[in-house]
Amino acid sequence: MLTSINPTMKAFAVLIPALLLAFTFDPLTPFIYLVFTVAVTFFTGEVAFKRWILIVSPFLLLAASFAWMTMLHPGGAFSGGDVLFSLWSFQVTTESFRAGISLGLRSLSFAALSLLFILTTDSTKFMLSLMQQCKLPPKLTFGILAGYRFLPTFRYELQVLRQAHRIRGVGRARGVKERMHQFRRYAIPLLANAIRKAERVALAMESKGFTGETDRTHYHEMTIQTRDWVFVIVFVAMFFVSVFLSYQLGFLNIFGKQF
């Protein structure tokens, strides 16, 4: 089901709650939302658990790192409460602990929302939907799609460059200075080639009669249906449900203000 939701609508469905979640500084609200997102991800059965956990694991570390930094260096509004424990010259209090956990959980729920989108969305369809639903200019859309298609070619070009250097006896770079030189030897030709390609693509588009007018017809029609709206509404409504739950349980904290 997730794969068939209109990509633009799906993007909004994960964007809006993430923007709203950034207002909360208590651990419970992002936790409830995280549970909801993960549940939706696996309930529909379109995302392989193994793949998901593989992508999410670096984020676990990142979230922990950020939570840890917040606990050790909390701002004025988040440093009250009793001292939980102290380490070196830092003191971690109940409130800074809470804020740290909250920010860690927040970045985890951002990651879960993003993965829900990334793992179930086709890139080309997303671009086409942006053009058809968000009025992205066709010139830009097809330019980006053309560039996107070139990416495998860039990798091949890098290989050719590397082999060309090696056959001429250019060894592996040692030290900072040589590395800088090597960076220049690879980066500039690759970028120059990309620019040449851009020029050729533009010429080809023009010569094939591409005018970039917005009232064109589309081979792949992207549409918005009722269930796309329902999807967005459920995701936004769920944010307010988690805020309500954490208010009822006495956790809710918005920008350092306890409710």
Place this chain on the structure above:
Amino acid sequence: MTKWNLREIVLMAILGVVFAVIYLFFFTVGTGITNLLTPFGLGPFGYEVIFGIWFIVSIITAYIIRKPGAALISETIAGGVQVLLGSPAGPMLIVSAFIQGLGAEAAFAATKYRNYSKGVLVAAGVGAALASFVWGLYHSGYIALSLPLLSSMLIVRVISGALIAGLLGKWITERLADTGVLRSYALGKEWKKKREHKAS
């Protein structure tokens, strides 16, 4: 966008795609540095030192094309293509990129798109750094951090924006102009004039 020709639009799109790959690569670099700094509670500084790399396409594109919107749109494209490539930051990246692009664009708009000197390019890098920092206060919850830590993060990010985005961006673009591939864009034309001037 009406004053743009197709060649410039496609160039901007392709630069956006190329730098999206570079941006994604530097995300892993930042994660590496972060892991080293985590025990001291300074983990996120790993990203701060290299933050400037994430504004570089704004400076390069604006320097080459020199039209209103070049910095903003190219950065937003780079953000969007990272989503297409499967960046785990998801659609939010488009919003973040848009805000960074606004910061860089502001510097060029302040000169009415007439001045592309070193100072303005560095200012664009700094502008992007400031804009992204304000966004981080809200979006990443930096507001919960202590003031000394916040100000040191800001200083590191601004320096990174000035050096990596401003100066490195300028350097890369000028080496590209030297190769002659930019002949049909604003920077290439200026370059040609300079060369003729030198020769005479």
